[in-house]
Amino acid sequence: MRKVVVLGLGHTQFCFNSPKTGVEMLAEASVEAILDSNLTPQDIQSAYIGNVLGTFCEGQATISQFACDDIGCLNIPAVRYEGACASGSIAIREAFMWVASGFYDIVLVGGVEKATAMGTSLATRTFCMGTDSKYEFGTGLTFPGFFALLTRLYATQYNLPLARLKEQMASVSVQSHKYGMENPHGQIKQEISVDDVLKSMPVCTPLNLHDCCPFSDGAAAAVLCSEEAARKISNKKPVYISGIGLATSGKMTSQYKYLPRLRARELAAQQSYQMTGFRPEDIDVCELHDCFSIASFIAAEGLGFFEPGTAGEAWEKGAAAIGGKIPINISGGLKAKGHPIGATGVSQLYHITRQLRGELAEDGVQVDGARIGMVDTLGGDGCICNLILTADGV
Amino acid sequence: MDYKLPFKEYNKALRKNKLLGLKCIHCGTITCPPKMACQECKGLDLEIVELTGKGKLLSFSTHYIAPLGRDNEIPYTVALVELDEGPWLLGNLIDINPRKMDMNLIGKQVTTAGRVFPGDTYSDGPIARPVFSIVE
Numbered sequence: 001m002r003k004v005v006v007l008g009l010g011h012t013q014f015c016f017n018s019p020k021t022g023v024e025m026l027a028e029a030s031v032e033a034i035l036d037s038n039l040t041p042q043d044i045q046s047a048y049i050g051n052v053l054g055t056f057c058e059g060q061a062t063i064s065q066f067a068c069d070d071i072g073c074l075n076i077p078a079v080r081y082e083g084a085c086a087s088g089s090i091a092i093r094e095a096f097m098w099v100a101s102g103f104y105d106i107v108l109v110g111g112v113e114k115a116t117a118m119g120t121s122l123a124t125r126t127f128c129m130g131t132d133s134k135y136e137f138g139t140g141l142t143f144p145g146f147f148a149l150l151t152r153l154y155a156t157q158y159n160l161p162l163a164r165l166k167e168q169m170a171s172v173s174v175q176s177h178k179y180g181m182e183n184p185h186g187q188i189k190q191e192i193s194v195d196d197v198l199k200s201m202p203v204c205t206p207l208n209l210h211d212c213c214p215f216s217d218g219a220a221a222a223v224l225c226s227e228e229a230a231r232k233i234s235n236k237k238p239v240y241i242s243g244i245g246l247a248t249s250g251k252m253t254s255q256y257k258y259l260p261r262l263r264a265r266e267l268a269a270q271q272s273y274q275m276t277g278f279r280p281e282d283i284d285v286c287e288l289h290d291c292f293s294i295a296s297f298i299a300a301e302g303l304g305f306f307e308p309g310t311a312g313e314a315w316e317k318g319a320a321a322i323g324g325k326i327p328i329n330i331s332g333g334l335k336a337k338g339h340p341i342g343a344t345g346v347s348q349l350y351h352i353t354r355q356l357r358g359e360l361a362e363d364g365v366q367v368d369g370a371r372i373g374m375v376d377t378l379g380g381d382g383c384i385c386n387l388i389l390t391a392d393g394v
Numbered sequence: 395m396d397y398k399l400p401f402k403e404y405n406k407a408l409r410k411n412k413l414l415g416l417k418c419i420h421c422g423t424i425t426c427p428p429k430m431a432c433q434e435c436k437g438l439d440l441e442i443v444e445l446t447g448k449g450k451l452l453s454f455s456t457h458y459i460a461p462l463g464r465d466n467e468i469p470y471t472v473a474l475v476e477l478d479e480g481p482w483l484l485g486n487l488i489d490i491n492p493r494k495m496d497m498n499l500i501g502k503q504v505t506t507a508g509r510v511f512p513g514d515t516y517s518d519g520p521i522a523r524p525v526f527s528i529v530e
Contacts, residue, residue, distance in 0.1 A: 139524075152500065204458065205458075205495075253481065
């Protein structure tokens with residue numbers, strides 16, 4: 001396999017009620033990524049696009065081909081990938097394969113969503129389509145509900161009083177909102193306190209509004225290419241995709257005794273650790289899937305950063321902040337940066353690449369000396385994708 | 395190869411308060427809700443069995459935000475139960491005021507019945523879901 005480089009990056013504003021269409025957001029992020037790569041649209045050989053709900057948001061399927069046509073990437077293979085909230089990351093994984101194999105040299109990855117156009121009721125209904133339509137949706141289970149169930153399981157499993165666990169969970173949202181203030185593309189610019197989280201309205205007990213990420217509009221994109229092509233195109237210091245992992249699982253109850261741990265994440269992480277030879281302690285910075293506060297604990301433990309049941313304490317002590325053991329979600333995470341689901345994985349890639357390039361000092365959120373970064377994205381009941389990026393290759 | 399217990403049959407039985415599962419001929423594990431393969435040994439040789447519906451409450455969440463068309467159900471409680479026969483089952487916890495629910499409920503014994511969600515624009519028909527009642 002050839003080494004694969006992340007060349008240029010593009011990112012739109014993440015927001016509520018974007019005045020732009022999904023095609024426009026995707027096209028704008030894509031052109032930004034292509035220009036940042038010192039390329040033109042004609043150089044792109046193929047496109048891999050994460051998008052989940054274009055059909056419901058705007059009545060738009062195959063958003064990939066319209067955006068590519070708009071930006072002058074005429075007639076290329078441009079395909080939409082769907083793995084619920086992990087769609088962007090699985091599109092990256094797919095693009096990686098095609099470049100690593102030698103079939104293509106220069107490809108575009110992107111993701112887009114315009115979820116706020118649906119309003120909360122329809123958005124909630126369509127997100128539920130990531131659960132099992134026959135054996136789960138009948139109960140009215142939503143995704144905050146899914147993680148609310150895991151919250152009580154987590155409290156029982158690790159013998160934590162629920163009130164104590166909720167305080168720990170609140171510290172995740174507090175940290176994300178703090179860093180989100182520094183992200184120019186972020187959706188929510190508001191510092192909050194533990195008390196604000198605990199007193200926000202209940203969504204699915206025991207999760208409150210501030211335990212949950214928002215519905216979002218936005219797009220992100222990147223150009224991937226072979227190491228050889230990168231040398232010819234750009235003087236920029238390359239960032240490599242060195243490890244990838246993807247695993248899935250079925251309905252929640254299929255995982256029964258394993259819960260609240262999520263097996264697909266642990267398997268996906270093992271794949272990328274094995275591919276790179278790295279261990280959790282080698283990772284300098286991580287963007288993980290904090291769709292709900294408790295999800296951050298389950299993710300950070302599943303990736304091997306903390307022992308099961310201890311992530312809450314770690315967050316409270318600053319272990320997930322800059323200067324801590326493993327800085328996590330310095331972009332503001334899904335909670336504050338926003339979560340336009342098809343775009344999220346690509347947005348995580350964007351942020352980690354910039355950390356490894358050392359470009360975030362100006363924003364005050366650079367993790368000093370970051371050389372190895374990780375992306376973790378979770379979709380639906382269990383489509384979990386993992387990337388390890390490196391500044392030096394492996 | 396056909397499903398031993400397709401959704402249609404499982405659904406029909408649950409509407410009549412009968413909970414069906416699958417017993418693996420090879421390892422004896424009970425799988426419920428049904429799948430094509432045993433959820434432990436992946437064996438395909440399964441037989442339909444009727445389950446007692448008795449189990450213990452593992453987790454629950456009262457929903458205050460509902461999907462489109464289900465606002466009239468708020469607040470409703472989704473619950474996770476470990477059945478006496480082994481499998482975990484998702485359903486709704488009923489017959490108890492959501493305001494009175496707390497962690498003390500975890501571990502309580504429950505019984506199971508069926509109740510029908512009539513379906514919506516995006517469903518292809520009515521769906522029976524398990525409902526759990528705490529055994530006092």
